[in-house]
Amino acid sequence: MPKEINVLFLDDEENILFAAERLLMAESYGVVTTTDPDKAMELIAGNPIKVVVSDQRMPKIVGVAFLRKVKEVFPDKVRILLSGYVDFVTAEEAINLGEVYRFITKPWKTPFLKASIQHAIEQYDMVQANRLLFEASERKNTQLEVLNTKLQGMYEAQKAFTSTVSHELRTPLSSIKMAVDMVMAGTAGDLNQNQKKFLSMAKDNVDRLNRLINDILDLTKLESGRMLLKLEHADLGGIIQGVVEIHTAVALEKGLILKAELAENIPVVPLDKDRIIQVLSNLVSNALKFTDKGGVTVVTELLADKDEIRVGIRDTGIGILKEDFSKLFQKFQQLGDAGECKTGGTGLGLAICLEIVTRHGGRIWVESIYGKGSCFYFTLPIHGKREVKA
Numbered sequence: 001m002p003k004e005i006n007v008l009f010l011d012d013e014e015n016i017l018f019a020a021e022r023l024l025m026a027e028s029y030g031v032v033t034t035t036d037p038d039k040a041m042e043l044i045a046g047n048p049i050k051v052v053v054s055d056q057r058m059p060k061i062v063g064v065a066f067l068r069k070v071k072e073v074f075p076d077k078v079r080i081l082l083s084g085y086v087d088f089v090t091a092e093e094a095i096n097l098g099e100v101y102r103f104i105t106k107p108w109k110t111p112f113l114k115a116s117i118q119h120a121i122e123q124y125d126m127v128q129a130n131r132l133l134f135e136a137s138e139r140k141n142t143q144l145e146v147l148n149t150k151l152q153g154m155y156e157a158q159k160a161f162t163s164t165v166s167h168e169l170r171t172p173l174s175s176i177k178m179a180v181d182m183v184m185a186g187t188a189g190d191l192n193q194n195q196k197k198f199l200s201m202a203k204d205n206v207d208r209l210n211r212l213i214n215d216i217l218d219l220t221k222l223e224s225g226r227m228l229l230k231l232e233h234a235d236l237g238g239i240i241q242g243v244v245e246i247h248t249a250v251a252l253e254k255g256l257i258l259k260a261e262l263a264e265n266i267p268v269v270p271l272d273k274d275r276i277i278q279v280l281s282n283l284v285s286n287a288l289k290f291t292d293k294g295g296v297t298v299v300t301e302l303l304a305d306k307d308e309i310r311v312g313i314r315d316t317g318i319g320i321l322k323e324d325f326s327k328l329f330q331k332f333q334q335l336g337d338a339g340e341c342k343t344g345g346t347g348l349g350l351a352i353c354l355e356i357v358t359r360h361g362g363r364i365w366v367e368s369i370y371g372k373g374s375c376f377y378f379t380l381p382i383h384g385k386r387e388v389k390a
């Protein structure tokens, strides 16, 4: 197979070219030689040349000028200048200007010429490999940017869609609720037991839809950073007592004990009252929902070393498997039998809790023994809000 021509040698002396050709061919380089600088340019254009070696003193053009021209037309080719000692200053200049990669004195020392050609070829290959890598990474970057823009657009569209649809659903839903309430109140005449039963089912489902729409709207706002926290210094103990009171009726109905065991040294902390009530309500209602025996206790603890308060909602309910812990805080995640039909939820509560607690600069997690009970914890920083997510 004919060898690929990688090295071009330009010199006005035929015997030099002959010697160079023999030497480099023996080293299995593909070499082409010429005494004519114009022909040299043609050969560079027509062959996969990696290295151009040129003599300095030639009748038509000096080597440095020729190599400068090569650099302009074929910037990747690695250029070597051949010359006598007398031209050292010219060579030094050319090297410093980046026009020449190496300078070899004539008469050359064979190992030195061979090593220089070898290094020049390696240099060429390295630059090409780098270029290929760079181009590939540029292409990837462009693809990623396009994809990112597309995803961002889709995310924005989905957000806009979610909030528009939720708003649009709310209005007709309130009129349905109002109409059902009026009929149930007897405004349209007396109702028999069956009619009352069906209307009450309709009302329950309207309430459930309302809750779902509100949750979706809340989560969309929280995730997009459009829900600003209204921070005030508040008595967390009082807030917990309030949430416990609201849920006492449900607890009694299930025969469960619901109580708060609050530490005495809890300072007032900056928090958004409505949002923290939302977190506590979801955690307490979850605890009651997934407990059939025993009860639910809300505990607080001051973690002074960490500058934060920890709230725990402990139940003696069904418990959660360790492998499910990370799933719980994702949207629409419900475990095992906790599907909508059985427990009436949609799996958004904990996702909302995570957003709200994180926005307060706190953390939320669960500890649980399957079959024995769970404790959901969240923390709130005592000093100021350290908002993690915009």
Ligand SMILES: Nc1ncnc2c1ncn2[C@@H]1O[C@H](COP(=O)(O)OP(=O)(O)OP(=O)(O)O)[C@@H](O)[C@H]1O
Residues within 6 Å of the ligand: 215, 282, 286, 287, 288, 290, 315, 317, 318, 319, 320, 328, 333, 334, 335, 336, 338, 339, 343, 344, 345, 346, 347, 348, 349, 350, 351, 374
């Ligand atoms: N205290 C708990 N004990 C056992 N499992 C729980 C407990 N709290 C939450 N879970 C599990 O985590 C799931 C997600 O809870 P999350 O509050 O996000 O949704 P949900 O209560 O099902 O519905 P939603 O809160 O939207 O009305 C629940 O469906 C349930 O499987």
Ligand SMILES: [Mg+2]
Residues within 6 Å of the ligand: 282, 285, 286, 345, 348, 349, 350
């Ligand atoms: Mg819930």
